Amino acid sequence: YANGILQRTVQIHGYxxxxxxxxxxxxxxxxxxxxxLFRRLVVTTQGCxxxxxxxxSxxxxxxxSxxxSxxxxxxSxxxxSxxxxSxxxxSxxxxSxxxxSxxxxSxxxxSxxxxSxxxxSxxxxSxxxxSxxxxSxxxxSxxxxxxxxxxxxxxxxAEDSRALYYGYGVAFIEDPVDGPLAPxxxxxxxxxxxxxxTMILQNPTPFVGVYAGFSAQFDQYTYGGSGADxxxxxxxxxLDGDVGQSASDIQPSGVSISASTFGLSLFRMGYQGQELGSxxxxxxxxxWVTVRVEMLPSGNLSLYANGILQRTVQIHGYxxxxxxxxxxxxxxxxxxxxxLFRRLVVTTQGCxxxxxxxxSxxxxxxxSxxxSxxxxxxSxxxxSxxxxSxxxxSxxxxSxxx
Numbered sequence: 469y470a471n472g473i474l475q476r477t478v479q480i481h482g483y484x485x486x487x488x489x490x491x492x493x494x495x496x497x498x499x500x501x502x503x504x505l506f507r508r509l510v511v512t513t514q515g516c517x518x519x520x521x522x523x524x525s526x527x528x529x530x531x532x533s534x535x536x537s538x539x540x541x542x543x544s545x546x547x548x549s550x551x552x553x554s555x556x557x558x559s560x561x562x563x564s565x566x567x568x569s570x571x572x573x574s575x576x577x578x579s580x581x582x583x584s585x586x587x588x589s590x591x592x593x594s595x596x597x598x599s600x601x602x603x604s605x606x607x608x609s610x611x612x613x614x615x616x617x618x619x620x621x622x623x624x625x626a627e628d629s630r631a632l633y634y635g636y637g638v639a640f641i642e643d644p645v646d647g648p649l650a651p652x653x654x655x656x657x658x659x660x661x662x663x664x665x666t667m668i669l670q671n672p673t674p675f676v677g678v679y680a681g682f683s684a685q686f687d688q689y690t691y692g693g694s695g696a697d698x699x700x701x702x703x704x705x706x707l708d709g710d711v712g713q714s715a716s717d718i719q720p721s722g723v724s725i726s727a728s729t730f731g732l733s734l735f736r737m738g739y740q741g742q743e744l745g746s747x748x749x750x751x752x753x754x755x756w757v758t759v760r761v762e763m764l765p766s767g768n769l770s771l772y773a774n775g776i777l778q779r780t781v782q783i784h785g786y787x788x789x790x791x792x793x794x795x796x797x798x799x800x801x802x803x804x805x806x807x808l809f810r811r812l813v814v815t816t817q818g819c820x821x822x823x824x825x826x827x828s829x830x831x832x833x834x835x836s837x838x839x840s841x842x843x844x845x846x847s848x849x850x851x852s853x854x855x856x857s858x859x860x861x862s863x864x865x866x867s868x869x870x
Contacts, residue, residue: 636709661800668793680818683817684794684813685759686796690729693805697716700716702797714799723786724737
């Protein structure tokens, strides 16, 4: 609706909103420009649902128990006894001889302290219980792709390029050559020696699956140089980046159509790096050549140029894998050419989503061993021996009276 008047109604077949989708407003200016203003934005939702994720179970950790320390023995010290000294008295008689008195000798008693040995107590060792969490493995299932099989049809304009494909090497989008309404043109190489360019079509997110069959069509123009080396269109396992110097060859992964202009001008067809057939064709016509590639789930591969069948081969053991992507690549060696492409459309069929369940492993419980108790200290009492005291002998003085 615009100013309350219905402008258009369309039906989206296979509409399947995903968790995490967000609402976005965006605008751009190119060579010309304008202000783009917005106000009073209101978005009202309906039919919303919550997605619940399963819980991970973790094993129980064992308990640690520490033993009790032993008691320290008691120390006992013996008592010391000292003997008493007695000294005799000296008496002097008149004209008499004094009596000699010898003091009594007293020896102290020897007392030995009692030896006490402390009791040794060893703590009890307790081992914690080990608990292992349960391991749950998800189920792998193959289902049809949400919303049906995707179609790749990049307009190759600057605003579409980031969302639909990745360009590497010297590949870039150039202005139309057939007027302002013509499609943009993908140039994989200029007429310069020793360069290469690659375009990798981006699989739709979050689709992870395989395309059992496909039909690809595009226009190709080779001209302007000394005649080499060529280009290729492939469906296989490719990392991000430029295919490089093998760009005009049959690729080591997946299905490949190779077009060589060095020496003989011909198409070659192959699978997993092996050539299965070829056909001569004048690729350098100074004109656009319409190329169509038909890959059936049965393994039947056909190539058409300007509507004429060039060759059909049978791929035995055809087995596309999840993550395979569509790739256009070209290269120049010592000789060179411009390699241009436009109106690329890839229609897929027999696609399936491969969903692998998540494996959840419980946490293993920790084994804890209790600490042994401390051994009691042995204490021996100190032995004390009494001091022996001997009395002093006193001899009286003999006095003779006058």
